Amino acid sequence: MIEIGHTPAKRLVTIRVSGKLTSKEYDTAVPEIEQAIEQSDGKLNAVVELDDMRGWDIAALWKDLKFDARHFDDFRRIAVVGASGGEKLSSKAAGALTSADVEFFLRDQVDKAEDWAAAD
Template sequence: MIQIEHSQSGDIITLRASGTLTKADYDAALPEIENAMTLAKGPLHMLIRLEDFHGWEIDALWKDLTFDLKHRGEFGSIAVVGDTKLEEWGVWLSSFFAKSEVRYFSFEAEDDARSWLEKT
């Protein structure tokens, strides 16, 4: 499941990803993310919170990758908050392919993640 929360400034959104993500999750979330990109005063920053995250179904992964490629370079900074070494490693690896600055934070450092996004 993907849940989206919008900040009051409109320049930061929080994506809460939990369980195994499906194509239906992306079909519901992507138009809202694109709308937030349009409404943002500058590049849209994202905080992605991985809560009991189990990955993607293959169709969902494909939808995620094509969305990322379509909008490569259009996002501001991206903070990923999680709780496993595998998630941290995945963020590190994906940072090589992103034009945006991507950083990983533990759940205990979520306030630091939000502060970092507000400063970028």
């Protein structure tokens, strides 16, 4: 499942991902994220919360890679919030797919992640 939140005043989008991400869910979320990108004044900031994420189907992965390529320069900061070392490693790898600064935060640091992502 994907849940999207948007705080235009902070140029911040929050993306909460749980379970296994499907192509259909991805298709629903992408327009919301792209709308937030269009509404931002400059680059958008993001907080991605991984809540028991169990991967994605191959079609969703492919769509994610295409999204990353299209929006390589559209994000300024991306805070990834998770619990495991694997999620931290994944966030490091994701940094290669964007020009944004990417940082990993533990689940109990959500407020800190949001502050970091939205800071000037």
